[in-house]
Amino acid sequence: MNFLEERIKRDGVVKPGNVLRVDSFLNHQMDIALLEQIGQEFYRRFADKPITKVLTIETSGIAIAYPVAKAFGVPLVFAKKAKSVNISGDVYTAEVESFTQGKINRVMVSKQYLTKEDRVLIIDDFLANGSALQGLIYIAEIAGATVEGLGIAIEKGFQDGGWRIRNLGYQLESLAIVESMNADTGEITFKEQ
Amino acid sequence: MNFLEERIKRDGVVKPGNVLRVDSFLNHQMDIALLEQIGQEFYRRFADKPITKVLTIETSGIAIAYPVAKAFGVPLVFAKKAKSVNISGDVYTAEVESFTQGKINRVMVSKQYLTKEDRVLIIDDFLANGSALQGLIYIAEIAGATVEGLGIAIEKGFQDGGWRIRNLGYQLESLAIVESMNADTGEITFKEQ
Numbered sequence: 368m369n370f371l372e373e374r375i376k377r378d379g380v381v382k383p384g385n386v387l388r389v390d391s392f393l394n395h396q397m398d399i400a401l402l403e404q405i406g407q408e409f410y411r412r413f414a415d416k417p418i419t420k421v422l423t424i425e426t427s428g429i430a431i432a433y434p435v436a437k438a439f440g441v442p443l444v445f446a447k448k449a450k451s452v453n454i455s456g457d458v459y460t461a462e463v464e465s466f467t468q469g470k471i472n473r474v475m476v477s478k479q480y481l482t483k484e485d486r487v488l489i490i491d492d493f494l495a496n497g498s499a500l501q502g503l504i505y506i507a508e509i510a511g512a513t514v515e516g517l518g519i520a521i522e523k524g525f526q527d528g529g530w531r532i533r534n535l536g537y538q539l540e541s542l543a544i545v546e547s548m549n550a551d552t553g554e555i556t557f558k559e560q
Numbered sequence: 561m562n563f564l565e566e567r568i569k570r571d572g573v574v575k576p577g578n579v580l581r582v583d584s585f586l587n588h589q590m591d592i593a594l595l596e597q598i599g600q601e602f603y604r605r606f607a608d609k610p611i612t613k614v615l616t617i618e619t620s621g622i623a624i625a626y627p628v629a630k631a632f633g634v635p636l637v638f639a640k641k642a643k644s645v646n647i648s649g650d651v652y653t654a655e656v657e658s659f660t661q662g663k664i665n666r667v668m669v670s671k672q673y674l675t676k677e678d679r680v681l682i683i684d685d686f687l688a689n690g691s692a693l694q695g696l697i698y699i700a701e702i703a704g705a706t707v708e709g710l711g712i713a714i715e716k717g718f719q720d721g722g723w724r725i726r727n728l729g730y731q732l733e734s735l736a737i738v739e740s741m742n743a744d745t746g747e748i749t750f751k752e753q
């Protein structure tokens with residue numbers, strides 16, 4: 368088991384409905400030392416790519432994407448969910464279904480911050496059905512940018528998002544792939560990588 | 561002018577309705593080197609406080625709070641806006657009015673992550689009417705935690721949020737206080753600190 372799998376085993380909580388709660392260290396309260404380690408690991412896995420921008424989606428992707436963008440020395444751009452008066456009118460948009468919220472959000476990135484010169488590393492905390500990642504890939508593609516790879520902290524290997532993204536030909540790196548989990552026993556098993 | 565005021569002057573865009581757009585470097589595309597500098601500056605200003613947790617609010621507070629939490633070596637907790645199935649039932653809540661979105665959000669922090677032992681530094685990107693900060697102070701207080709101070713990147717000095725928070729007796733540190741701005745000329749003046 369790697370450092371993230373060990374942490375999930377120790378502090379993750381399995382809930383009915385295939386929900387894995389990691390809010391004590393990853394997406395509500397955040398352990399910065401762990402996030403730094405995650406950032407370094409993604410940097411290691413994509414170090415040969417000429418990344419110019421790290422792209423993520425609000426909210427919980429931001430704190431994972433931060434140390435990655437820092438390691439590459441590039442700006443971090445996050446796709447926003449709601450239309451705010453603080454965003455310029457010219458945006459790329461995609462529809463994204465949230466597994467945990469059970470609703471569809473329209474997400475957007477200002478056209479100024481993704482261009483055809485950009486070589487993008489997409490980062491997010493969870494991968495389940497892949498809707499958020501596909502939305503981010505779509506936005507990068509219509510901007511004419513190149514998607515160099517995707518880094519995910521926790522992939523739910525029993526849902527088909529990972530299969531879909533890898534089938535599209537992208538390098539997708541998930542630090543922990545949950546093969547199965549049991550809400551009654553709390554047991555979590557990871558896919559050998 | 562300090563480093564943040566200089567950056568706002570260079571890259572900030574003034575829009576009608578007292579809107580200051582800093583989405584090219586602070587809250588949509590994010591300049592990580594600038595955020596690291598902001599983190600170090602807040603660390604310097606609150607270094608004598610026994611901070612145990614940095615508290616912020618989604619979304620754009622997270623990337624500013626990250627380097628601050630890292631500098632203090634403490635966890636980062638962010639108040640969440642919507643009820644997600646990934647949050648435990650036991651939460652502290654407050655109502656917060658968003659200046660830029662023109663609506664009221666209910667925000668919450670899980671009771672597990674703020675306790676009466678905590679000494680909290682509250683961080684956010686903008687301070688206008690102070691509603692978000694007052695919501696975070698309220699949550700910290702009902703948790704029995706001690707608010708050691710508040711750090712803001714950009715305060716709109718012509719709105720009364722800063723006055724309200726300082727009147728409550730808190731140490732509020734704003735790196736840039738906008739005294740006036742003009743959407744026609746694009747001019748921005750800062751309060752001497």
